[in-house]
Every structure is written in structure tokens, then in C-alpha cells.
Amino acid sequence: MREEGRLSSDVVIEIKDLSYTYRLTEKEALKDINLEVRRGEVVGIVGPTGAGKTTLCMTINGLIPHSITGGKLEGEVKVLGMNTKEHTLPEIARKVGMVFQDPESQIFGLTVLEDVVFLPENLGLPEEEIERRLKWALNAVRLNGYEERFPYQLSGGEKQRLAIASLLSGLPEILILDEPTSELDPIGKMEVFDVLERLKKEMKMTLIIVEHNTEQLSRICDRIVVLDKGQIVLAGNPKEVFSEVRFLQRIGVRPPQTAELGELLKNTEYFNEYDHPLTVKDAVQRLLRIFQKRRPKKARATISPSGGQKPGNGETVIEAENLWYIYESESGERKIALKNINLKIRRGDFIALIGHNGSGKTTLAKNFVGLLRPTKGKVLIYGEDASTMSVKDIARKIGYCFQNPDHQIFSKTVKEEIM
Ligand SMILES: Nc1ncnc2c1ncn2[C@@H]1O[C@H](COP(=O)(O)OP(=O)(O)OP(=O)(O)O)[C@@H](O)[C@H]1O
Ligand SMILES: [Mg+2]
Known part of the structure; x- marks a missing residue:
């Protein structure tokens, strides 16, 4: 045949x-x-x-x-x-x-x-x-x-x-x-x-x-x-x-695009030459392994209604205690911006406040520096109740960098501003 x-x-x-x-x-x-x-x-x-x-x-x-x-x-x-x-x-x-x-x-x-x-x-x-x-x-x-x-x-x-x-x-x-x-x-x-x-x-x-x-x-x-x-x-x-x-x-x-991804990550300890992932599944499995190995140590402070953090060693610099802030318009309309926040920030902490637009990030920061005063609850600065301190007193301890830089530069030159 x-x-x-x-x-x-x-x-x-x-x-x-x-x-x-x-x-x-x-x-x-x-x-x-x-x-x-x-x-x-x-x-x-x-x-x-x-x-x-x-x-x-x-x-x-x-x-x-x-x-x-x-x-x-x-x-x-x-x-x-x-x-x-x-x-x-x-x-x-x-x-x-x-x-x-x-x-x-x-x-x-x-x-x-x-x-x-x-x-x-x-x-x-x-x-x-x-x-x-x-x-x-x-x-x-x-x-x-x-x-x-x-x-x-x-x-x-x-x-x-x-x-x-x-x-x-x-x-x-x-x-x-x-x-x-x-x-x-x-x-x-x-x-x-x-x-x-x-x-x-x-x-x-x-x-x-x-x-x-x-x-x-x-x-x-x-x-x-x-x-x-x-x-x-x-x-x-x-x-x-x-x-x-x-x-x-x-x-x-x-x-394959996954091979292109492998090429970009090549020579890291996780991706070798001649071993590029060829399927999305393979790429995902390898990336997951990386993420698991690289998972950051537990965040030292998180923001959540309950505080969400374990006590650290450093001295507490700022503390929010059952902090509420409610905006009240002239017409009497009320908008709750902060609801029962408990949070401690310790010396040396580097904390990101994240949240969608309007979630209260700026309101919280302004409460920390006395630009807004709590509707309910307290802010403690170095253990001292901020309501007893002036904005100036607080400013000596906490610097605040605004969202819009024009709001905080008052001098004509850089030198004057720094001096
Ligand atoms: N009938 C033909 N007469 C003369 N030259 C041709 C003819 N068919 C193809 N060629 C030439 O032969 C070479 C190879 O062409 P071929 O069609 O095999 O390429 P290909 O790899 O299939 O390209 P494509 O991806 O565009 O289909 C090219 O230079 C092309 O111009
Ligand atoms: Mg052809």
C-alpha cells in the first residue's frame, strides 16, 4: 500500500x-x-x-x-x-x-x-x-x-x-x-x-x-x-x-503577548531566559508566585472605622478617637464626611490615605491639623486634645501639604518662602 x-x-x-x-x-x-x-x-x-x-x-x-x-x-x-x-x-x-x-x-x-x-x-x-x-x-x-x-x-x-x-x-x-x-x-x-x-x-x-x-x-x-x-x-x-x-x-x-511580558520581566529572579510563558494561564500562575513571595509585610496602619491596626512600638503622634465630621451648609443640609474614625499614627509611619473621590480623605487630614474641628469625638496630638490647641500650635507639630500648591505659597520667591 x-x-x-x-x-x-x-x-x-x-x-x-x-x-x-x-x-x-x-x-x-x-x-x-x-x-x-x-x-x-x-x-x-x-x-x-x-x-x-x-x-x-x-x-x-x-x-x-x-x-x-x-x-x-x-x-x-x-x-x-x-x-x-x-x-x-x-x-x-x-x-x-x-x-x-x-x-x-x-x-x-x-x-x-x-x-x-x-x-x-x-x-x-x-x-x-x-x-x-x-x-x-x-x-x-x-x-x-x-x-x-x-x-x-x-x-x-x-x-x-x-x-x-x-x-x-x-x-x-x-x-x-x-x-x-x-x-x-x-x-x-x-x-x-x-x-x-x-x-x-x-x-x-x-x-x-x-x-x-x-x-x-x-x-x-x-x-x-x-x-x-x-x-x-x-x-x-x-x-x-x-x-x-x-x-x-x-x-x-x-x-504571544505573554512571551513579550516574559521578555520584559526576564533576568529577574522569577523569569528566566528561554522560559517565557506562552499562555495567559501560565503567565498568571507565575505572577501569582511572585506576588505571594513579595507580599508586603502587614501594613502598620490602615484606616477603618475600627482602627484596623495592631499597636506598634513608636510613640503615637496623631490619634483620632471616635471622630465624626459633618459638613453643614447654610441651608442646614448635613453631609456626614467622617463616621466614627479610630486611628493612630505613630512616629515614623508612612501612611497613604486612599479612597474614591469624596470619601473624606481631605476632611480627615484637615481635622488632624485643626483646619476643621471634629463634630464629635477627638483628635489627639502627642496625646494632647487638639481642641485645646490653636491651628498655629498644631502647625508647629504637623506640616500640611495641600492638594493645590497655590493655596499654601505666600511668598514671592522660593527663598523667601523657605526662610
Ligand atoms: N506567483 C508568483 N509569482 C512571482 N512571485 C511570487 C508569486 N507568489 C509569490 N511570489 C513571491 O515569492 C515570495 C514569497 O511569497 P509567499 O506568498 O510565499 O510569502 P508568504 O510568506 O506566504 O507571505 P504572506 O504572509 O503575505 O502570505 C515573495 O517575494 C513573493 O513576492
Ligand atoms: Mg501566504
């Missing part, structure tokens, strides 16, 4: 010293490509525009040299043991399916059913085998029940899944997908990648995926091959390749 020259090993694609130049062009679209793909392997191909990704795919499925003619092909491409130069396009296409970017261009049937049965019917298979493959292929891409739909009634993601199903029904051994999700919205992208993941896990299908979305690629690929100017410039598992954040950015490939 196996074709001539088929190796006993599991190598299904063997590319040796491949170079390709399109007809009437000078520049090599592919240069010295060497690549082996094993059965069941999922290989992602990335690279900037014009790098040669599509050209490489077309040399694997035989479109080059059989359909796109007149170019110069050097080296050798063997697919399932078939040298693509020596086999016809139909021979190769039976084993290697290719899905393109544009979902519209690859659907020929009038209905979903017609499209999926096209290949098995062409192979002249018996009715029940066609039926069996139809069911299986539609189930694989989760389009069962869609048999009678017209293609225009499908979403972009569904159309791409239909294109995949229509290839699956021909039982290909290798599936090549050239930017299958670039025209799809995020949900459509995810649906297609879910299907690809399924083909990998449940059918152990060999997949070659050209894709700009490196997050999705790192989710399912065993290996990533980076092309630039027709050459393979980097290859390895997703972690190895996507950790080369700077290099990829330089040639115009966007690594």
Missing part, C-alpha cells in the same frame, strides 16, 4: 536543499530549505509577509511544480515517499489536503452535503462508504446537522470548518492550512483551532499550519518553523522559538 521509496521511519514530509524561484523572477522565494515532518506532528509556520510560507506549502502539496509552472525548483520534496516532481497533482492531492485563507474560494458544493461528498464520490466509493465518511467528517468539525445548509448560510468559521470537512472526507494523511483563520473573527478563529486540536488529539493527523496568531499556534504545535526571506531562520518547540522575542519582533513576527 505504501508508495515507492517510503521510509520505514515515520517521516512523512522530507524536504532536502529546496530552493524555488517563480517564473520571470530573479529572487529565490525559497532558499536551501531542509525540513522533516513526522507522522502526527503539528508544525506551525510563521514569518513576515513574503517570507515564502505559502510557497513552501505549495511545494508540499504539489501545486508547485504541477499547477504553478515555469519556476525553477531545486532540491527535493518527498511527501509520503512520493517525490513531488515525479508524481501527478491528483496523486499527491489525495494524500495532502490544503485549506486556504479565503473560505469562499474553496467551497464548490451547492450545499454542505454536496461539498463534503465531492471527494469520496470522485473516488467512486460505494454509497455506504460515502455516507460513513460524510457523517465522520461533519462530526469531526462539529457541523453535523448542517447537511442541507447553503454555504452562504454559514459563518466564516463554519465555512472554514466545512472546507476542512470536505478534505477530511477524502481521508488525507496530511493537512496543510495556509492562514485558515486570518479572515475570521476571534470566535471563528477559536472554533477552527478547536477543530485542529481535535484532529491532532483524536486522529493524530499530521498538520502544517501557517498562522500569524502565535498564541493559537503555541497551543497546539509540536514545532514552530520561522521563515524569513525564503529561509528557515529558526525552528524548535514553541517555547524555544517564542522565547526569542526580540529576534521575532525584529523580523516582523509577533510572539
Whole structure:
């Protein structure tokens, strides 16, 4: 059953010293490509525009040299043991399916059913085998029940899944997908990648995926091959390749954003080189570990109605005791700004008062320095009841820096102000 020259090993694609130049062009679209793909392997191909990704795919499925003619092909491409130069396009296409970017261009049937049965019917298979493959292929891409739909009634993601199903029904051994999700919205992208993941896990299908979305690629690929100017410039598992954040950015490939985050945090004790997180989950787990290790020592003072702090050692400088402050307008309207605040601030404390607008931060600070006097409760400064002290007395002990600097600068020059 196996074709001539088929190796006993599991190598299904063997590319040796491949170079390709399109007809009437000078520049090599592919240069010295060497690549082996094993059965069941999922290989992602990335690279900037014009790098040669599509050209490489077309040399694997035989479109080059059989359909796109007149170019110069050097080296050798063997697919399932078939040298693509020596086999016809139909021979190769039976084993290697290719899905393109544009979902519209690859659907020929009038209905979903017609499209999926096209290949098995062409192979002249018996009715029940066609039926069996139809069911299986539609189930694989989760389009069962869609048999009678017209293609225009499908979403972009569904159309791409239909294109995949229509290839699956021909039982290909290798599936090549050239930017299958670039025209799809995020949900459509995810649906297609879910299907690809399924083909990998449940059918152990060999997949070659050209894709700009490196997050999705790192989710399912065993290996990533980076092309630039027709050459393979980097290859390895997703972690190895996507950790080369700077290099990829330089040639115009966007690594997963979590890898970019890893790059920024690299060389800290928590992030190592070549170990960038590739998924949000991985990034979150690592950041949580950092946060847990770095959790600050218990704040020495917090503000809460109950005081919320443990006694420290330093001498108490300012103390609020059951402090209330209520603003009263001329019309007699009352607005409670501070409600039963108990708080001690000790020598050396460095305390941030935080709260949303209007929560009472300034009111509390003004009560500390005597610019406002408590409606109820007390403020103690060095243990002394502030109500017995003048603003001037307090100012000798507590400096207050206003929100608006214009309110506190009285002198004409900086020097005068400081003196
Ligand atoms: N039919 C053609 N005739 C001549 N040159 C071509 C042809 N198709 C592609 N090229 C050239 O070959 C090189 C590789 O193109 P290719 O389409 O393989 O790149 P790609 O990596 O798929 O890019 P993209 O990300 O834009 O799809 C480019 O320089 C391109 O201009
Ligand atoms: Mg392309």
C-alpha cells in the first residue's frame, strides 16, 4: 500500500536543499530549505509577509511544480515517499489536503452535503462508504446537522470548518492550512483551532499550519518553523522559538503577548531566559508566585472605622478617637464626611490615605491639623486634645501639604518662602 521509496521511519514530509524561484523572477522565494515532518506532528509556520510560507506549502502539496509552472525548483520534496516532481497533482492531492485563507474560494458544493461528498464520490466509493465518511467528517468539525445548509448560510468559521470537512472526507494523511483563520473573527478563529486540536488529539493527523496568531499556534504545535526571506531562520518547540522575542519582533513576527511580558520581566529572579510563558494561564500562575513571595509585610496602619491596626512600638503622634465630621451648609443640609474614625499614627509611619473621590480623605487630614474641628469625638496630638490647641500650635507639630500648591505659597520667591 505504501508508495515507492517510503521510509520505514515515520517521516512523512522530507524536504532536502529546496530552493524555488517563480517564473520571470530573479529572487529565490525559497532558499536551501531542509525540513522533516513526522507522522502526527503539528508544525506551525510563521514569518513576515513574503517570507515564502505559502510557497513552501505549495511545494508540499504539489501545486508547485504541477499547477504553478515555469519556476525553477531545486532540491527535493518527498511527501509520503512520493517525490513531488515525479508524481501527478491528483496523486499527491489525495494524500495532502490544503485549506486556504479565503473560505469562499474553496467551497464548490451547492450545499454542505454536496461539498463534503465531492471527494469520496470522485473516488467512486460505494454509497455506504460515502455516507460513513460524510457523517465522520461533519462530526469531526462539529457541523453535523448542517447537511442541507447553503454555504452562504454559514459563518466564516463554519465555512472554514466545512472546507476542512470536505478534505477530511477524502481521508488525507496530511493537512496543510495556509492562514485558515486570518479572515475570521476571534470566535471563528477559536472554533477552527478547536477543530485542529481535535484532529491532532483524536486522529493524530499530521498538520502544517501557517498562522500569524502565535498564541493559537503555541497551543497546539509540536514545532514552530520561522521563515524569513525564503529561509528557515529558526525552528524548535514553541517555547524555544517564542522565547526569542526580540529576534521575532525584529523580523516582523509577533510572539504571544505573554512571551513579550516574559521578555520584559526576564533576568529577574522569577523569569528566566528561554522560559517565557506562552499562555495567559501560565503567565498568571507565575505572577501569582511572585506576588505571594513579595507580599508586603502587614501594613502598620490602615484606616477603618475600627482602627484596623495592631499597636506598634513608636510613640503615637496623631490619634483620632471616635471622630465624626459633618459638613453643614447654610441651608442646614448635613453631609456626614467622617463616621466614627479610630486611628493612630505613630512616629515614623508612612501612611497613604486612599479612597474614591469624596470619601473624606481631605476632611480627615484637615481635622488632624485643626483646619476643621471634629463634630464629635477627638483628635489627639502627642496625646494632647487638639481642641485645646490653636491651628498655629498644631502647625508647629504637623506640616500640611495641600492638594493645590497655590493655596499654601505666600511668598514671592522660593527663598523667601523657605526662610
Ligand atoms: N506567483 C508568483 N509569482 C512571482 N512571485 C511570487 C508569486 N507568489 C509569490 N511570489 C513571491 O515569492 C515570495 C514569497 O511569497 P509567499 O506568498 O510565499 O510569502 P508568504 O510568506 O506566504 O507571505 P504572506 O504572509 O503575505 O502570505 C515573495 O517575494 C513573493 O513576492
Ligand atoms: Mg501566504
